[in-house]
Amino acid sequence: MTSSDNTPQADRPLSPHLSAYRWQLTSLLSIAHRLSGVALIIGLVALSFWLFFLGQNAQASALVKIIFFSWFGKLVQIGFTAAFFYHLLNGVRHLLWDFNLGLELPQVYRSGYIVIVLTLLLTLAVWVGT
Amino acid sequence: MKPLALFALHRGTTRHWAAQRVTAVLLTPLGVWFVAASINLFRSSREEVVRWADNPLSLVLFSTFFLVAYWHAALGATEILTDYIHNPARRSVVKNVIYFVLGLSLGFGLVGLFLLARG
Amino acid sequence: MAEFRLPPMSRPEKGKEWAAESGSNTRTLTVYRWSPPEDGATAARPRLDKFTVDLSKIGTMVLDALIHIKNTMDPSLTFRRSCREGVCGSCAMNINGTNKLACTQALSELKGEIRVLPLPHMRVVKDLVPDLQNAYKQYNEVRPWLRSEKPAGERERLQSPEEREKLDGLWECILCFSCSTSCPSYWWNDDKYLGPATLLQTARWVEDSRDDDTEARLAALDDDFKLYRCHTIMNCTRTCPKGLNPAKAIAGLKSRLAEQNRRS
Ligand code: HEM
Ligand code: SF4
Ligand code: FES
Numbered sequence: 001m002t003s004s005d006n007t008p009q010a011d012r013p014l015s016p017h018l019s020a021y022r023w024q025l026t027s028l029l030s031i032a033h034r035l036s037g038v039a040l041i042i043g044l045v046a047l048s049f050w051l052f053f054l055g056q057n058a059q060a061s062a063l064v065k066i067i068f069f070s071w072f073g074k075l076v077q078i079g080f081t082a083a084f085f086y087h088l089l090n091g092v093r094h095l096l097w098d099f100n101l102g103l104e105l106p107q108v109y110r111s112g113y114i115v116i117v118l119t120l121l122l123t124l125a126v127w128v129g130t
Numbered sequence: 131m132k133p134l135a136l137f138a139l140h141r142g143t144t145r146h147w148a149a150q151r152v153t154a155v156l157l158t159p160l161g162v163w164f165v166a167a168s169i170n171l172f173r174s175s176r177e178e179v180v181r182w183a184d185n186p187l188s189l190v191l192f193s194t195f196f197l198v199a200y201w202h203a204a205l206g207a208t209e210i211l212t213d214y215i216h217n218p219a220r221r222s223v224v225k226n227v228i229y230f231v232l233g234l235s236l237g238f239g240l241v242g243l244f245l246l247a248r249g
Numbered sequence: 250m251a252e253f254r255l256p257p258m259s260r261p262e263k264g265k266e267w268a269a270e271s272g273s274n275t276r277t278l279t280v281y282r283w284s285p286p287e288d289g290a291t292a293a294r295p296r297l298d299k300f301t302v303d304l305s306k307i308g309t310m311v312l313d314a315l316i317h318i319k320n321t322m323d324p325s326l327t328f329r330r331s332c333r334e335g336v337c338g339s340c341a342m343n344i345n346g347t348n349k350l351a352c353t354q355a356l357s358e359l360k361g362e363i364r365v366l367p368l369p370h371m372r373v374v375k376d377l378v379p380d381l382q383n384a385y386k387q388y389n390e391v392r393p394w395l396r397s398e399k400p401a402g403e404r405e406r407l408q409s410p411e412e413r414e415k416l417d418g419l420w421e422c423i424l425c426f427s428c429s430t431s432c433p434s435y436w437w438n439d440d441k442y443l444g445p446a447t448l449l450q451t452a453r454w455v456e457d458s459r460d461d462d463t464e465a466r467l468a469a470l471d472d473d474f475k476l477y478r479c480h481t482i483m484n485c486t487r488t489c490p491k492g493l494n495p496a497k498a499i500a501g502l503k504s505r506l507a508e509q510n511r512r513s
Contacts, residue, residue, distance in 0.1 A: 007285040007374070012373050013294070013295045015366060015379060016255060016259075016261065017433075017436050019254070021484075022347050026484050048239030049242075051238070053242070055243070056242075062176075069172075094481060098503065104494070108486070142471065214437065
């Protein structure tokens with residue numbers, strides 16, 4: 001330790017980070033990938049319970065259907081659809097990066113916007129178009 | 131990397147990384163197929179789902195999607211825990227709890243699928 | 250657990266508003282201030298001071314404004330600088346939310362009030378000076394020098410133009426650590442994740458045809474943290490003031506490491 005460095009580490013403040021760093025497409029899409037991944041884990045659990053209840057008998061199946069297609073259930077389903085499309089599309093973006101493709105900043109921005117637009121369009125197509 | 135090594139959840143971080151990619155590659159076509167199929171599936175009555183599950187192709191595709199998705203989810207969850215939970219002992223506890231819950235949920239799903247496929 | 254919020258004693262409070270310079274063309278800078286406590290005193294929270302400077306008296310860059318403030322308003326304002334032309338890497342700081350070199354960031358390119366903070370998620374030595382010891386220690390850890398069993402010859406070790414070209418985009422790094430401190434993954438695991446700056450430097454030696462230790466360099470990265478905390482967030486590439494691409498360098502390391510493990 002040099003003489004200019006005699007303040008105990010713990011006494012030094014930590015400089016502002018998450019609260020101060022500007023949100024930008026790079027970080028936003030990255031945290032969205034993580035959040036959609038977590039949402040899909042919950043979706044996978046929901047899917048399992050759907051299978052389980054449907055496996056039982058017709059009454060249980062009817063009950064599950066009522067829950068799934070209540071306004072709230074529908075809202076959640078729309079959320080899962082959007083999370084799925086986003087995670088899938090951004091996942092492909094990740095895979096391309098892993099093959100060293102599309103890593104220049106302008107390409108990163110272009111693919112980012114494409115992913116956002118396609119997510120919206122596909123979600124819309126599933127819930128309005130069918 | 132021998133192909134089977136990819137199935138190991140715990141060994142080596144490059145394997146973990148590679149397994150996340152391999153499962154993602156598999157999930158891309160399977161996922162598209164699943165979304166397309168599920169649009170009608172969730173709206174169907176039990177009899178219709180039973181008829182759907184009677185088709186070996188859809189049964190195989192669905193089971194593959196289902197298993198690979200759980201595998202990919204477990205890998206992804208591990209990744210998130212490694213980022214945020216710094217104490218290794220606590221991380222390992224939380225990890226095992228999540229694996230247990232995922233395993234249980236997978237079990238429930240498979241039981242349901244089995245019952246549906248049987249009719 | 251990762252701490253997403255600043256510890257209470259690290260949260261900046263409103264600071265002093267310094268007497269504004271007059272003039273038809275002024276800009277206001279909000280600057281992060283903190284000094285270590287005097288002997289025996291308890292540490293105070295950091296504060297955000299406001300300085301309004303007359304642009305007609307200074308040069309065009311943020312660093313010019315900081316030097317002007319130090320010379321004419323508050324001589325205790327502390328920041329690192331040396332070359333004032335973007336080659337030494339000393340003056341990296343967070344300017345309006347992203348990391349920049351104060352000496353190459355034009356005031357005219359910034360909108361509104363200018364907010365100047367130290368590099369994010371670092372221990373602060375004083376004002377805009379972050380403690381870089383951990384970052385340097387990590388840099389040292391990858392042994393960033395030529396490693397070869399071949400004895401040194403009569404003259405330089407030669408490279409073909411193609412081999413030399415592979416170092417472009419890597420050798421230009423000035424180790425300002427703007428990229429590492431822009432990375433959320435580095436914020437949460439800066440004790441174990443090497444961060445984009447040091448990984449780009451690793452790639453600089455991995456790509457060097459004269460270096461013979463590629464395999465060991467890559468193998469040393471194969472743990473949960475050193476390399477694989479990179480989630481390709483891309484804040485690094487987005488912020489690098491030299492226009493380099495640490496994220497791409499890291500992707501190269503990942504695929505080389507996967508290939509190396511596949512073959513073994
Ligand atoms: C049922 C579906 C899925 C679930 C539950 C799921 C869940 C997750 C989770 C939790 C993560 C970790 C996120 C993180 O580290 O921030 C992840 C990562 C990833 N997922 Fe998925 N995912 C699913 C489907 C897909 C699909 C269809 C793809 C297609 C390409 C995909 C591609 C990826 C990729 C490439 C990563 C790694 C990203 C990184 O390195 O940060 N996932 N997934
Ligand atoms: S890669 Fe760019 S941002 Fe990172 S240390 Fe080097 S010059 Fe600075
Ligand atoms: S003073 Fe040298 S890079 Fe800014």
